[in-house]
Amino acid sequence: MATVWPISNGRPKIRSGANTSSGRALVITCGVPSKPRSSCPIGWGAQCYLRHMVGDRSQRRRDVLETSTNLLHEGGWAALTMREVAARTGVSAGALYQWFDGKDEIYAELFTARLNRGIAQFDAMPDDLPFDDVLASMLRWVQTTWITLGRWQLDYSDIARGREPGQARSALSEAYRHILEVGSVKLQAAAEREGRRFLDDLDTMHMIWGIAAGIAQRAEILQMETERVDQMMERAVRSLSAGLTESA
Amino acid sequence: MATVWPISNGRPKIRSGANTSSGRALVITCGVPSKPRSSCPIGWGAQCYLRHMVGDRSQRRRDVLETSTNLLHEGGWAALTMREVAARTGVSAGALYQWFDGKDEIYAELFTARLNRGIAQFDAMPDDLPFDDVLASMLRWVQTTWITLGRWQLDYSDIARGREPGQARSALSEAYRHILEVGSVKLQAAAEREGRRFLDDLDTMHMIWGIAAGIAQRAEILQMETERVDQMMERAVRSLSAGLTESA
Known part of the structure; x- marks a missing residue:
């Protein structure tokens, strides 16, 4: 994460802007011409130049996402503000709003990334897992997702429903739809291997997601210890398993 | 809800609603001692005094709770502030803090009242309900509770875990423990009538609560229509029913 130095008494300020061949780079100004680098009055010459070069657009975008995640975990939804993200990353508010229309778009991008990692994980599940194990893996994944991001x-x-659907929101919806689809296929295949049929009708996958998130939330509210939560999740898998399938 | 006129130039301020034998009355203060009543500078003496008298403690406490519920439903958790509750009800901040140490205590009292109504409802369930119907009633009750209060x-x-446990929090814990107990007894009795045994181990009742709340939350996030949510709840009951019981 980029550190921010406020401008004062000739100290450098990290600003945004400047296109380079590798994207947008950081512009550092300290009110004193720094070319040649050796003339840099605060002795940062080379480092300063280096930061110019490495602080490209995609890196700063990653900084924004990482910082936003930290803010969420430090202080919850209220702590994630465009102003604070800008301050912590040194990205100007103008540049930040060029990337994201608001904190909801940052959140949508974080959640989409999480879902895409989940899709990859679901895809990579061994093909011989029993139905209950597939279901348990999914419940646990949603549980972790709820803890790290889903609670907001x-x-x-x-916020999102109050504005025009944008790219970030569409990507999130698409990733959510996709992970439920992959999950459904995996559960169906596992059920078939056991001579059963997975009853994926009437929003079953949404329901499974809700159940896992709800249990995670209950555990958080009651401040349950990990072992107890694990037992409750196992209990949920055992309770649900039979009801989600029927003989093929 | 009472309208609030700001105090200025000795004009009366209508503060909160109060019950009288003839309905809701207003508490009026004008910042001038009104005893004896004839000394009231705005000529409202008797009426003013009367209204002072009828605006009793328990009524104003009910006003605070009703106003807090409205604030939650209008603007969520952030909208519920001690300052706003005081402003809307005309109860002084001092009095408000005598009753409640903070918004969390108001919330705890609201939630406790909701749980106590739920306990009465669970208790009043007909004794011949099938297990699935008892379970469905409970899931729906938790769903409604989540929508009206539980989401916060x-x-x-x-907040609550950051402060010393007070009376409001203890009462809430007690009511929560009690409703799970009543629910468990009802499910056990229904299962027994069907020759089954309700598997109430390992936090099963917490799990059932979490499941219902999680589904309610998912439905809200996805803005599902009522009918679709009802179907998802029915689906949950059918999925869980077998897994929550075993042959006796």
Whole structure:
């Protein structure tokens, strides 16, 4: 994460802007001409130049996402503000708003990335897993997702539904649709191997997601210890397993 | 809800609603001692005094709770502030803090009242209901509870766990423990009537609560229509039913 130095008394300020061949780079100004580098009055010459070069657009975008994640984990939804993200990353508000229309778009991008990692994980599941193990893996994945990001999904959707659907929101919807689809295929295949049929009708996958998130939330509210939560999740798998399938 | 006129130039301020034998009355203060009543500078003496008298403690406490519920439903957790509750009800901040140490205590009292109504409802369930119907009633009750109050439970617990356990929090814990107990007894009795045994081990009742709340939350995030949510809840009951019981 980029550190921010405020401008004062000739100290450098990390600004945004400047196109380079590798994308947008950081512009550092300290009010004193720094070319040649050796003339840099605060002795940062080479380092300063280096930062110019490495601080490209994609890196700063990653900084924004990482910083946003940290803010969420430090102080929850209210702590994630465009102003604070800008301050912590040294990206100007103008540049930040060029990338994201608001904190909900940052959140959507974080959540999409998480879903895409989940899709890859679901895809990589061994083909011989029993149905209960596939279901357990999915519940646990949603549980972890709820803990790290999902708990703010309602806050996100409160904002998101108040504005025009943008690219970030579409990507999130698409990734959500996709992971449920992959999950359904995996559960169906596992059920078939056991001579059963997975009853994927009437929003079953949404329901499974809700169940896992709800249990995770209950555990958080009651401040349950990990072992107890694990047992509750196992209990959920055993309770649900039979009801989600029927003889083929 | 009472309209609030700001105090200025000795004009009366209508503060909160109060019950009288003839309905809701207003509490009026004008910042001038009104005893004896004849000394009231705005000529409202008797009426003013009367209204002072009828605006009793328990009524104003009910006003605070009703106003807090409205604030939650209008603007969520952030909208519920002691300052706003005081402003809307005309209760002084001092009095408000005598009753409640903070918004979390108001919330705890609201939630406790909701749980106590739920306990009465669970208790009143007909004795011949099938297991699935008992389970469905409970899931629906938790669903409605989540919609009206439960969605802020995590916000509440974030605050509550940072302070000494008080009376409001103990009452809430007790009511929660009690409703799970009543629910468990009802499910057990229904299962027994069907020659089954309800598997109430390993936090099963917490799990059932979490499942219902999680589905309610998913439905809210996805903005599902009522009918679709009802179907998903039915689906949950059917999926869980067998797994929650075994042959006796």
